[in-house]
Amino acid sequence: MNVLEIKNLTKKFSDFIAVDNMSLTVAEGEIFGFLGANGAGKSTTINMIAGLLRSNEGVINILGKNAAKNSRFAKMNIGMVPQDLAIYEDMTAYENVKFFAGLYGLRGQELNERVEEALEFVGLQDKHKSYPNSFSGGMKRRLNIACAIAHRPKLIIMDEPTVGIDPQSRNYILNSVRKLNEMGCTIIYTSHYMEEVEEICSRIAIIDHGKIIAEGTKEQLKSIITNTKDLWIEVKSTEKVNVESIKAINGVEAVQIDENLIKINSDTGVNNLNKIIEHFINSHLEIRSLQEKAPNLETVFLTLTGRNLRDQ
Amino acid sequence: MNILNIAWKGIKTDFRDTRTLFFMLAFPVVLMLVLGSALSNTFGNSLPVDDIHVLYQDTSHSDNFNQFIDAAEKSGIHFQKVTETINPQNEVKQSKYDGYVEVTQQGLQLYVNNGNSIEGSILQGMLTSYVDKYNIASEIMKVAPEKLESAFTHKQKDDFIKETSVLPNKQPGSMDYYAIVITTMIVLYGAMSSSSLIISERVRKTADRLIASPVRKSEIFIGKVLGSLVSNTICVLLVILFSKLFFKANWGNHLGMVILVLLTEIIFAVSMGIGLSFLTKTSAAPRIIIMLFVQLASFFGGAYFKIDNPQGIFKFITELSPLTWVNSAITKMIFANDLSAAIPAVTIHLTGALIFLLVAVISLQKREGL
Ligand SMILES: Nc1ncnc2c1ncn2[C@@H]1O[C@H](COP(=O)(O)OP(=O)(O)OP(=O)(O)O)[C@@H](O)[C@H]1O
Ligand SMILES: [Mg+2]
Numbered sequence: 001m002n003v004l005e006i007k008n009l010t011k012k013f014s015d016f017i018a019v020d021n022m023s024l025t026v027a028e029g030e031i032f033g034f035l036g037a038n039g040a041g042k043s044t045t046i047n048m049i050a051g052l053l054r055s056n057e058g059v060i061n062i063l064g065k066n067a068a069k070n071s072r073f074a075k076m077n078i079g080m081v082p083q084d085l086a087i088y089e090d091m092t093a094y095e096n097v098k099f100f101a102g103l104y105g106l107r108g109q110e111l112n113e114r115v116e117e118a119l120e121f122v123g124l125q126d127k128h129k130s131y132p133n134s135f136s137g138g139m140k141r142r143l144n145i146a147c148a149i150a151h152r153p154k155l156i157i158m159d160e161p162t163v164g165i166d167p168q169s170r171n172y173i174l175n176s177v178r179k180l181n182e183m184g185c186t187i188i189y190t191s192h193y194m195e196e197v198e199e200i201c202s203r204i205a206i207i208d209h210g211k212i213i214a215e216g217t218k219e220q221l222k223s224i225i226t227n228t229k230d231l232w233i234e235v236k237s238t239e240k241v242n243v244e245s246i247k248a249i250n251g252v253e254a255v256q257i258d259e260n261l262i263k264i265n266s267d268t269g270v271n272n273l274n275k276i277i278e279h280f281i282n283s284h285l286e287i288r289s290l291q292e293k294a295p296n297l298e299t300v301f302l303t304l305t306g307r308n309l310r311d312q
Numbered sequence: 313m314n315i316l317n318i319a320w321k322g323i324k325t326d327f328r329d330t331r332t333l334f335f336m337l338a339f340p341v342v343l344m345l346v347l348g349s350a351l352s353n354t355f356g357n358s359l360p361v362d363d364i365h366v367l368y369q370d371t372s373h374s375d376n377f378n379q380f381i382d383a384a385e386k387s388g389i390h391f392q393k394v395t396e397t398i399n400p401q402n403e404v405k406q407s408k409y410d411g412y413v414e415v416t417q418q419g420l421q422l423y424v425n426n427g428n429s430i431e432g433s434i435l436q437g438m439l440t441s442y443v444d445k446y447n448i449a450s451e452i453m454k455v456a457p458e459k460l461e462s463a464f465t466h467k468q469k470d471d472f473i474k475e476t477s478v479l480p481n482k483q484p485g486s487m488d489y490y491a492i493v494i495t496t497m498i499v500l501y502g503a504m505s506s507s508s509l510i511i512s513e514r515v516r517k518t519a520d521r522l523i524a525s526p527v528r529k530s531e532i533f534i535g536k537v538l539g540s541l542v543s544n545t546i547c548v549l550l551v552i553l554f555s556k557l558f559f560k561a562n563w564g565n566h567l568g569m570v571i572l573v574l575l576t577e578i579i580f581a582v583s584m585g586i587g588l589s590f591l592t593k594t595s596a597a598p599r600i601i602i603m604l605f606v607q608l609a610s611f612f613g614g615a616y617f618k619i620d621n622p623q624g625i626f627k628f629i630t631e632l633s634p635l636t637w638v639n640s641a642i643t644k645m646i647f648a649n650d651l652s653a654a655i656p657a658v659t660i661h662l663t664g665a666l667i668f669l670l671v672a673v674i675s676l677q678k679r680e681g682l
Contacts, residue, residue: 051523082517088518089516103314
């Protein structure tokens with residue numbers, strides 16, 4: 001079953017089109033990644049799914065039901081982890097989770113159990129009585145997640161849940177995402193960190209200027225953009241390297257020398273590894289190491305959108 | 313249920329906020345103490361009460377009043393029969409006597425000098441107990457020097473008769489006075505915290521979480537308002553209790569009614585805060601507006617010093633302050649047992665609240681999110 005279906009979704013902020021005729025389907029059990037630069041429209045899309053923003057056009061179906069017409073049903077089944085921390089500084093970790101879970105109709109013993117469960121899930125079981133102002137950035141992020149999962153939603157939407165935190169907390173969060181997924185939750189995951197998306201997402205949509213410009217598994221995405229691969233050969237000395245003769249090898253598109261590293265860009269369709277190594281041996285170049293560099297999502301993104309994922 | 317959930321959360325966090333607690337509890341108590349004791353001299357209830365001279369004329373052919381005169385004499389109130397040669401009203405007008413009592417078979421009329429003199433009040437009180445005892449119809453005339461004639465020709469009966477209930481020991485002392493005006497002032501300051509009810513959720517982004525939950529916007533709004541009303545009410549009750557127990561402030565015999573009037577003021581203040589927060593763009597603007605408004609309203613409403621008989625344009629300005637109305641209402645309820653005095657204040661509060669709430673509800677409906 002499809003947990004989420006988006007059809008021709010459009011959102012305008014006065015004249016500015018933030019989300020442009022977007023269509024998308026997320027099936028049950030997926031970890032679906034939203035990849036996009038600042039201002040691409042990720043949060044706007046997510047906020048419409050969660051019912052925070054009204055769309056100008058289009059339909060959103062949650063678990064097969066129109067979300068606008070069945071807003072209560074849709075909201076009951078969604079857990080939203082907002083991009084900005086949304087927790088009360090003047091309430092303890094426990095009270096925060098309990099308050100929000102209580103809004104989903106949980107009461108009494110069941111409510112307390114679910115709150116415990118959620119806090120334990122994010123590793124804050126020892127921090128029940130602590131106030132968020134005593135938390136590190138990572139702990140706050142984890143509390144932000146706990147507040148969204150205590151009511152056991154079918155669809156969890158995470159808008160950059162790992163922004164600005166230590167590697168340990170980040171690993172914790174990524175593991176939690178996997179665990180939630182194993183427990184049967186479908187997850188929409190937004191991030192600036194390519195490695196994260198590459199690591200945990202089963203399917204990815206690249207969003208730019210409010211549109212999905214590519215969608216699929218990471219392998220599918222990589223194959224769209226490139227038919228070349230990089231071969232990095234480290235040699236003892238680059239004195240005897242003849243760039244022109246390497247370029248003459250069938251399939252080689254470009255050669256670049258970077259200190260002791262020779263970077264050879266070559267057509268994936270041509271199997272020329274033997275010929276290249278042969279050339280090195282014949283030229284008496286002593287090979288120290290050899291690496292084949294497949295394109296990563298970062299290059300995919302750069303090629304498709306013409307800009308870096310992060311403003312730097 | 314969600315409404316109560318949200319209200320309860322608001323109450324809980326309100327009472328954790330030391331700033332709110334200081335402002336709503338410690339601040340008024342200290343202010344009462346300082347103003348109430350520093351300015352106690354300006355309140356006249358410590359005047360010596362001997363030497364009250366009263367003229368009277370008794371045509372009732374009963375001995376009751378003579379007995380009263382004998383009893384009053386012991387408390388230092390000297391009665392003197394009117395003689396042919398003097399005009400009793402003139403004597404009172406010129407303050408040669410503190411009052412003139414006319415006892416007839418129909419009842420009793422008291423003339424006192426205008427201006428709420430303490431002697432006049434004591435006289436009224438004594439006579440009231442006498443009148444109550446014998447169930448005699450009574451009237452009190454306040455003799456305004458310049459209005460002597462008209463006071464006699466058009467008998468504004470209702471107004472005068474009401475005054476019979478003013479008892480001498482029920483003049484507000486300075487602590488009584490400041491207990492009232494500081495309480496009503498602090499209630500109005502409650503608008504400060506309610507102005508950030510919704511804004512703070514937006515700033516902390518928890519508004520998004522609230523909207524993402526299956527709770528209607530109206531429930532969130534009602535819950536927040538309800539929580540704020542309860543918090544403010546608790547604070548006011550604590551302030552009243554404290555002033556009663558430790559400052560011996562007089563809150564009268566109709567405390568329930570007084571609290572009801574204060575409750576309408578709380579509703580007004582909370583609604584004003586919320587309404588203003590929807591009318592302005594920044595979160596600082598409503599606080600500044602409320603601060604200015606409450607300061608002015610307090611100044612002209614008599615929160616810092618008593619304003620006696622304002623005249624002309626000044627009177628008009630004092631009447632613009634909602635505190636003038638509620639202070640006068642509560643004073644009359646406590647010291648004159650006049651419950652109907654609450655009507656103008658309650659009307660002002662509820663009308664104002666309605667307007668501000670409408671503003672808030674309409675803007676809330678238009679907004680995406682909270
Ligand atoms: N309330 C709003 N009013 C006007 N413009 C808005 C509003 N919210 C978002 N935008 C604009 O819409 C565009 C998309 O914003 P959005 O927050 O969806 O981007 P994003 O992909 O989540 O970016 P980021 O990675 O920075 O979070 C941006 O250009 C933003 O300026
Ligand atoms: Mg975003």
